[in-house]
Amino acid sequence: MASKTVTIGSRTGLHARPAAVFVEAARAAGVPVRVGRPGGAQVNAASILAVMGLGVEHADQVVVTSDSQETVDQLAELLARDLDED
Numbered sequence: 001m002a003s004k005t006v007t008i009g010s011r012t013g014l015h016a017r018p019a020a021v022f023v024e025a026a027r028a029a030g031v032p033v034r035v036g037r038p039g040g041a042q043v044n045a046a047s048i049l050a051v052m053g054l055g056v057e058h059a060d061q062v063v064v065t066s067d068s069q070e071t072v073d074q075l076a077e078l079l080a081r082d083l084d085e086d
Contacts, residue, residue: 002069005038005061006076010083013057018083023048025078029071035064045075 010018026033026045036042043050
């Protein structure tokens with residue numbers, strides 16, 4: 001299992017548009033992906049309601065976990081960007 005901790009770059013955290021972009025990328029990965037706060041429960045990254053339910057704000061950290069290191073790296077890179085501007 002691969003995982004990576006990343007600091008959220010979006011000004012609005014994982015809400016609305018940034019969450020939708022992340023969830024779409026997680027779904028497209030083709031492998032199960034989980035996301036959550038460090039030390040906390042992880043949720044299905046392909047569920048918009050679950051991701052938004054984490055209440056993640058700008059500069060919070062999350063852990064992305066999957067069986068694929070490549071997927072983890074790609075999604076972590078995505079979360080580090082300001083998805084409000086993309």
